[in-house]
Each structure stands twice: as C-alpha cells, then as structure tokens.
Amino acid sequence: MTAVESTxxxxxxxxxxxxxxxxxxxxxxxARSEQNYDRGxxxxxxxxxxxxxxITAVNVPEEMGGFEATLxxxxxxxxxxxxxxxxxxxxxxxxxxxxxxxxxxxxAAVRERMFSAVRxxxxxxxxxxxEGSGGNWVRPSTVARREGDGFVLDGLKHxxxxxxxxxHLVVTAGLDDAxxxxxxxxxxxxxxxxxxxxxxxAPWSGFALPMTGSHSIALTxxxxxxxxxxxxxxxxxxxVMARQQWGHYCFAAVFLGLAHRAYELAVERTRGRSTTAxxxxxxLPGIQFAVARMRSSLATMDALLTEYATRHVDAGxxxxxxxxxxxxxxxxxxxxxxxxxATAFEVIGGSxxxxxxxxxxxxRDVKAxxxxxxxxxxxxxYIGKAALGISPVETPRWV
Amino acid sequence: MTTTTAPAxxxxxxxxxxxAGTFAERAAxxxxxxxxxxxxxxxxxxxxxxxMTVPPEHGGGGASLEELCRAQQTLAAACANTAFAVNMHVxxxxxxxxxxxxxxxxxxxxxxxxxxxxxxxxxxxxxGGNWWHPTTKxxxxxxxxxxxxxxxxxxxxxxADLLFLSAALxxxxxxxxxxxxxxxxxxxxxxxxxxxDAAGMRAxxxxxxxxxxxxxxxxxxxxxxxxLPLMFMQGVHWAWCSFASVFLGIARGAxxxxxxxxxxxxxxxxxxxxxxxxxxxxxxxxxxxRYAAAEAHLYQAVRADHDDAVAADPLGHYIxxxxxxxxxxxxxxxxxxxxxxxxxxxxxxSGHPLQRMYRDVVAGLLVPPNSDVTAEWSxxxxxxxxxxxxxxxxx
Numbered sequence: 001m002t003a004v005e006s007t008x009x010x011x012x013x014x015x016x017x018x019x020x021x022x023x024x025x026x027x028x029x030x031a032r033s034e035q036n037y038d039r040g041x042x043x044x045x046x047x048x049x050x051x052x053x054x055i056t057a058v059n060v061p062e063e064m065g066g067f068e069a070t071l072x073x074x075x076x077x078x079x080x081x082x083x084x085x086x087x088x089x090x091x092x093x094x095x096x097x098x099x100x101x102x103x104x105x106x107x108a109a110v111r112e113r114m115f116s117a118v119r120x121x122x123x124x125x126x127x128x129x130x131e132g133s134g135g136n137w138v139r140p141s142t143v144a145r146r147e148g149d150g151f152v153l154d155g156l157k158h159x160x161x162x163x164x165x166x167x168h169l170v171v172t173a174g175l176d177d178a179x180x181x182x183x184x185x186x187x188x189x190x191x192x193x194x195x196x197x198x199x200x201x202a203p204w205s206g207f208a209l210p211m212t213g214s215h216s217i218a219l220t221x222x223x224x225x226x227x228x229x230x231x232x233x234x235x236x237x238x239x240v241m242a243r244q245q246w247g248h249y250c251f252a253a254v255f256l257g258l259a260h261r262a263y264e265l266a267v268e269r270t271r272g273r274s275t276t277a278x279x280x281x282x283x284l285p286g287i288q289f290a291v292a293r294m295r296s297s298l299a300t301m302d303a304l305l306t307e308y309a310t311r312h313v314d315a316g317x318x319x320x321x322x323x324x325x326x327x328x329x330x331x332x333x334x335x336x337x338x339x340x341x342a343t344a345f346e347v348i349g350g351s352x353x354x355x356x357x358x359x360x361x362x363x364r365d366v367k368a369x370x371x372x373x374x375x376x377x378x379x380x381x382y383i384g385k386a387a388l389g390i391s392p393v394e395t396p397r398w399v
Numbered sequence: 400m401t402t403t404t405a406p407a408x409x410x411x412x413x414x415x416x417x418x419a420g421t422f423a424e425r426a427a428x429x430x431x432x433x434x435x436x437x438x439x440x441x442x443x444x445x446x447x448x449x450x451m452t453v454p455p456e457h458g459g460g461g462a463s464l465e466e467l468c469r470a471q472q473t474l475a476a477a478c479a480n481t482a483f484a485v486n487m488h489v490x491x492x493x494x495x496x497x498x499x500x501x502x503x504x505x506x507x508x509x510x511x512x513x514x515x516x517x518x519x520x521x522x523x524x525x526x527g528g529n530w531w532h533p534t535t536k537x538x539x540x541x542x543x544x545x546x547x548x549x550x551x552x553x554x555x556x557x558x559a560d561l562l563f564l565s566a567a568l569x570x571x572x573x574x575x576x577x578x579x580x581x582x583x584x585x586x587x588x589x590x591x592x593x594x595x596d597a598a599g600m601r602a603x604x605x606x607x608x609x610x611x612x613x614x615x616x617x618x619x620x621x622x623x624x625x626x627l628p629l630m631f632m633q634g635v636h637w638a639w640c641s642f643a644s645v646f647l648g649i650a651r652g653a654x655x656x657x658x659x660x661x662x663x664x665x666x667x668x669x670x671x672x673x674x675x676x677x678x679x680x681x682x683x684x685x686x687x688x689r690y691a692a693a694e695a696h697l698y699q700a701v702r703a704d705h706d707d708a709v710a711a712d713p714l715g716h717y718i719x720x721x722x723x724x725x726x727x728x729x730x731x732x733x734x735x736x737x738x739x740x741x742x743x744x745x746x747x748x749s750g751h752p753l754q755r756m757y758r759d760v761v762a763g764l765l766v767p768p769n770s771d772v773t774a775e776w777s778x779x780x781x782x783x784x785x786x787x788x789x790x791x792x793x794x
Contacts, residue, residue: 267781267782270782271782271783277794278793278794279793280784280793282779282782282783282784283784283792283793283794284792284793284794285775285778285792287778287782288774288775288777288778288779288782288784289774289775289778290778291777291778291781291782292722292773292774292775292777292778292781293774295722295777295778295781296722296725296726296777297726299696299719299722299723299726300692300693300695300696300726300730301692302699303692303695303696303698303699303700304691304692304695304696306695306699307691307694307695307698307699308695328687328688328691328692329691331684331688332688332689332691332692379684380680380681380684380685381677381680381681381684382684383683383684383687383688384679384680384681384682384683384684384687385680387654387658387683387684387686387687388658388661388662388674388679388680388683389658389662389674390674390675390680398675398677399669399670399671399675399676
C-alpha cells in the first residue's frame with residue numbers, strides 16, 4: 001500500500017496513470033453519489049478507494065519513495081474527482097492541502113511520522129474552524145495548556161470534514177502562554193486520531209456537501225505531546241500564511257470541477273434531445289448561447305487556476321501580500337462556478353428540480369464555495385488592501 | 400513612408416516601456432482633437448518596434464506571440480489608440496509570415512528597409528462580423544486585379560504604406576472565393592469616404608474607404624484564392640491575442656491609475672487616504688481579480704500549442720481564440736467600469752484619463768470577433784451542431 005514509486009524516467013507515465021485512475025474513480029463515485037447524496041451518508045467507501053488507488057499518497061516526498069505531486073497536479077486530480085462527487089473531492093482536498101503543504105519546514109520527527117503514515121494509507125483531517133471563530137481560524141477558541149512535556153487541549157470545533165475516515169488529525173489551538181499574543185499563540189499538533197478526548201457533538205447534516213461528514217467535535221482534556229507540535233512556538237501563523245496557496249487553489253479546484261461537470265451534464269442533456277415542438281434542442285440559439293457562456297467562464301477559470309497553481313506558489317518575503325494574491329483564484333472561481341452551475345441548471349430545465357437530480361446536487365454543493373475560507377468579504381478585504389498598498393493584517397482594520 | 404528605421408530590437412517589451420511615457424502625455428490631446436498620432440507611429444518605426452514580428456532572417460526581431468502581446472499591452476496602458484493603430488501591422492506580419500510567398504518577402508523588405516507601415520481592412524458595411532464573406536469584388540485584369548467595394552474601420556489608414564485587405568474573386572461556378580491582398584497604398588483607387596469620428600478610440604484613424612477600380616498587381620495576392628478563411632484561422636491566435644492584449648492594457652492602465660490616485664486622495668472627513676475606505680478596497684479587489692482572470696486567459700491562449708490545435712481542429716482553434724478574446728475584453732470592460740466607480744465624479748471630467756479609457760475599452764466589446772457570432776459558433780461546436788449548416792437555427 002499505497003505510495004506510488006517515483007523515478008524521473010517514469011514520472012510522466014505515473015502521472016497519466018494517476019489521472020486515469022482518478023477518472024475511473026470519479027465515475028464510480030458519481031454512481032454512489034446518486035444513491036447516498038440525499039441520505040447524507042459519509043463517503044467512506046470513496047475515501048477507501050482513494051487510499052487503495054494511491055491518490056491519497058501523491059504528496060509523499062520523493063526521498064520517501066513518493067510521487068511528490070505538485071500543487072497543480074493536486075488541483076487537477078481534485079477537479080477530476082469533483083466531477084464525480086463534490087463531497088468526496090472536498091474531503092480529499094483537506095487531506096491534500098495538509099499533506100501537500102506540510103512537506104517542508106516541519107520538524108523532522110513530525111515529517112517522518114506524517115509521511116510514513118500517509119505512504120501506508122493514512123488519511124489526515126484538519127478541523128480548523130472553532131466555536132465563535134468564524135472563518136478567522138488563526139484566532140482559535142480552542143485552548144492548549146502546557147502540562148508536563150505536552151499540552152492539554154479543550155475546545156469545540158466545527159466542520160471536521162472527513163472525521164469518520166481520519167486516521168490522523170492536525171488540530172489547532174491557542175497556547176495560553178502569557179508571552180504569546182494572538183494570533184502568534186496559534187499552534188498546530190499532528191496526532192493519531194485519539195481514542196479518548198475527542199467526541200462528535202453534532203453529526204454533519206448539510207444542505208451542501210452533505211456526504212463530507214463535517215461533524216462538530218469537542219476536544220475534552222485531549223493530551224498531546226510536545227513532539228506533536230508541527231511548527232515552532234509563536235511562528236505558526238507565518239507558516240500557515242506561507243501555505244495559503246494550497247488551501248485556496250485546492251478549494252478552487254473542487255468548485256471548478258463541479259462547474260465543469262454541470263456544463264457536461266447540460267451538454268449531455270441537450271444533445272440529440274427532442275420535444276414534441278423542437279426536433280433538436282441543441283439547435284436552439286438560447287441553448288447554444290448558454291453553453292457558450294459556460295464554456296467561456298470555464299476557460300477563464302481554467303486559465304486562472306493553472307496560472308496561479310504554477311506561477312504563484314512561492315510565498316516570497318511579503319506574506320500578507322502573498323496571501324492576498326492567493327485569494328484571487330479562490331474568490332473568482334468559487335463565485336463564477338455558481339454562475340456556471342445556475343446556467344447549466346437553466347439549460348437542463350425543470351427536470352433538474354426533481355429530487356435526486358445530479359444538477360440539483362451540484363447546485364447545492366457549489367453554494368459552499370464562497371463560504372469557505374477565505375470568505376468573499378475577507379478575500380475582497382485582502383485583495384483590495386494589498387492592491388492599494390495597505391497591509392491586510394494591519395489593525396485597526398478600518399478607518 | 401515614414402522615417403528611417405533603426406535595426407529591429409528583440410526586446411519589444413522594454414522598447415514599449417521606454418516609449419509609453421511620451422505616448423501617455425500625448426494621448427489626451429489626440430483624443431480631444433480626434434487627430435492621428437503620427438508622431439507616435441514615426442517613433443515606433445524609427446525605434447525598430449514595427450519590425451518586431453518580421454522573421455529574423457529577413458532582418459526583423461522575430462518576436463514571439465507573448466512578446467508581442469506584452470509589448471502591445473504596455474503601449475495600450477499608455478495610449479490604447481496608438482497600440483491599436485499599429486496592431487494590424489505587428490500581428491499582420493506574423494500572420495503573413497505563416498503564409499509566406501512573394502508578397503510576404505516584399506513586405507518584409509519594405510518594413511525593414513523603408514519603414515513601411517501596414518493597415519488592414521476586413522470589415523465592410525453590411526457584412527457585420529462575418530469577415531469571411533467580403534462583398535468587395537476582385538476582378539481579374541491583365542497583370543492583376545481590380546478591386547471595387549467599401550471598407551469600414553480601416554484602422555491606422557493615415558499612416559499606411561501597405562494595405563492588407565480582403566476581397567472576393569468569383570470562381571467558375573459563380574461562387575465567391577475570399578482572398579487577401581497586401582498592396583501599396585495607391586495614388587488613385589482608394590478614397591476616404593468618412594473620416595473617423597467616434598466616441599472611443601478616437602485617434603486610430605479608422606476611416607471608411609471606397610475602393611474604386613483599385614489595381615493590385617497579381618503578385619500582391621497573399622495565399623491562394625479561396626484560402627483566406629482557412630489561412631486566417633491558422634494564424635488567428637496572432638490576431639485575437641493581440642487584440643485582447645490592447646484592451647487588457649487599458650484595464651491595467653485603469654487599475655494602476657485608480658490605485659495611484661486613491662493612495663494620494665484625502666477627504667475632509669477622513670484622517671487617512673480614501674484607500675482606507677472599505678468600499679474602495681472592495682471595488683479595487685474586484686478590479687484586481689477580474690484583471691487577473693483576463694490576464695490568465697489571454698496568456699494561456701498565447702502559450703497554447705497552436706500548431707497542434709490547428710492540425711487537430713482549425714475551427715475549434717479559431718473558436719477557442721475567439722472565446723478568449725471576448726472573455727478578456729468583457730472582463731477588461733468591467734475593470735474599467737469599476738475604475739470609474741472607484742474614482743467617482745472626477746473620472747467623468749474631460750481632462751481625466753479614465754473617461755478616455757472608459758470610451759476606449761468599449762471598443763473591445765465591438766471589434767472582431769463579434770461576440771454573438773462567437774457565442775453561436777462556440778455553442779454549436781460544444782453541442783456537436785455543424786457550425787455552418789443551414790438553416791442556422793431550428794425550433
């Protein structure tokens with residue numbers, strides 16, 4: 001199991017195989033989605049298939065025998081999987097973001113432990129949204145108190161996407177050290193999924209992405225070791241900022257994949273279809289123009305994500321400006337994807353409103369995109385301030 | 400013919416950056432007067448800019464499509480009219496180079512040795528965006544052809560030494576054969592019927608012309624009779640990418656201007672610049688985001704493997720490039736519209752550059768490829784409906 005062996009000679013072939021595997025799985029996931037979407041059943045079988053296929057291990061570093069997928073490759077795989085099932089793609093995205101972004105700068109012990117586990121089929125989940133924190137997860141309400149040579153964590157976390165499949169967690173908390181002012185008290189811990197100290201308080205039931213198992217969980221006197229600390233004390237926010245591209249581009253990829261699938265459904269639904277009044281719906285100008293609008297939007301989104309996932313990946317020295325830059329594709333794509341899906345829905349017409357329709361599921365799923373961090377308001381604030389030469393992290397935030 | 404030329408420079412973008420400041424200073428005057436920026440064209444010729452796409456073996460710079468677009472975008476941010484006025488020249492040479500032949504070789508010599516400038520005319524009254532159906536007639540006569548017809552939007556005509564234009568021969572079956580010519584601007588046979596006078600792109604000299612027994616020697620034909628549409632499709636990336644780069648340049652200019660001005664503006668009710676107002680920040684964010692999307696779309700199209708795309712599906716390639724041009728120009732228009740809102744009432748003042756950019760960027764929505772035709776072709780292509788089948792629609 002499961003990491004893909006990598007040599008320079010065969011890397012391209014391995015990549016083609018990974019893509020083909022992802023495509024096959026997407027089709028399988030699509031069929032399962034039809035059965036399970038309305039029940040909101042967690043995509044456990046899909047995650048198992050992704051682990052079996054090696055796709056969850058693509059970010060294992062080369063020197064540990066892994067494929068060491070680039071950020072762009074991660075986005076391409078997520079787009080394919082999203083074409084089959086948005087819930088699966090989003091659940092995988094969390095794991096991809098954590099494993100892809102944490103290949104460098106980790107403590108050697110954590111790195112070895114994390115990627116050995118992932119190579120052997122681990123699935124990592126990172127619940128970052130705390131009770132009362134909103135999207136500002138660098139300001140957690142979960143507290144980490146020092147005790148002995150470790151920490152004790154207490155708090156309530158929401159949207160613990162993929163929790164049921166997790167073998168490991170990356171848990172954030174605020175250190176209660178007096179010398180660390182928020183947000184520099186932020187800390188992250190990499191732990192095996194604990195037997196005790198973590199409890200689901202509210203099982204996930206979502207209008208969008210219903211099969212992601214994004215439960216609310218309580219951490220109660222959860223003991224972690226000092227060795228579980230992922231980043232040096234006081235520097236976690238900076239490390240997180242330097243990795244923001246992974247979250248933003250991988251999230252964008254999921255919603256671009258959903259939009260593309262909606263477009264395909266609209267085309268499939270129209271081609272060769274007749275009614276009592278029209279011999280071929282594809283020959284109606286209204287349908288053609290709607291398809292053209294979607295095609296144009298998709299081409300722009302594809303170009304934007306490709307551009308950013310290949311050319312906007314190095315954080316550089318100005319971290320707030322970098323974070324602002326990474327917001328651009330996430331902000332554009334998650335919002336534009338909603339327009340594409342709405343247009344596809346129009347093309348498909350009334351049949352899409354029926355319970356259980358695929359376009360209806362995608363329409364619900366795509367609603368989550370702009371709500372994920374960075375939310376639209378925060379993205380606009382960061383992008384606008386950075387463009388105007390104002391630090392997005394300067395306080396007070398407003399005049 | 401304009402002035403003597405410098406050797407072609409291979410750093411067209413740097414050259415555009417050097418010239419941009421002066422052109423920006425002149426832009427308001429030419430826009431106000433509707434005058435043609437001949438001195439800008441002279442400087443572009445003299446500096447070697449106009450040879451950038453002539454193949455190196457013919458003494459040119461051999462610029463890539465990306466260099467061409469980056470350079471044109473830079474010029475357009477300063478003076479979109481100048482950039483657009485020379486756009487047919489700089490991208491047209493590259494398209495002609497793809498076809499080759501005597502007409503092309505002759506054109507290279509004129510450009511490199513004599514500083515010749517090309518202006519192009521494919522639009523005709525009554526044809527709309529359907530440039531592949533020219534109504535201008537080419538009648539064979541001894542030694543060449545007589546052209547008769549009308550041309551609209553002949554951008555850059557005042558500076559032109561060579562005219563790149565379309566016409567139609569009639570074949571044995573009486574069917575039109577679209578064909579291209581690259582001919583010296585004649586003393587007689589081409590008459591200006593309407594001086595360019597428009598709300599936007601006022602300084603482009605996009606006159607309306609009548610071709611009246613305009614004699615073109617046979618060796619000035621570009622390519623084979625009937626092959627014009629396919630030839631154009633094979634080189635269309637040069638045309639539509641360069642068009643898009645001009646309008647993207649306007650958007651970039653507007654974004655930079657708005658940011659610069661908001662960072663320096665204060666109001667009595669604020670203790671800081673208006674750049675600190677959330678409403679300003681949010682609109683600038685929209686501008687920045689849409690600009691990034693447009694830029695990414697353009698340069699992905701620029702860097703695509705055009706030869707492979709043309710070989711696989713020439714019509715599909717034409718459609719992809721047309722979709723890109725329309726998307727980029729729509730986003731550029733949105734960026735400049737937002738810029739007006741950020742700037743506020745002062746943007747409407749005749750002396751403010753934004754109102755010129757606002758009028759200029761609209762042209763991006765109107766220049767070929769026509770957005771409705773693009774939507775029709777793109778939609779049909781995606782749906783597997785034959786693009787040229789008649790009737791065009793059913794229902």
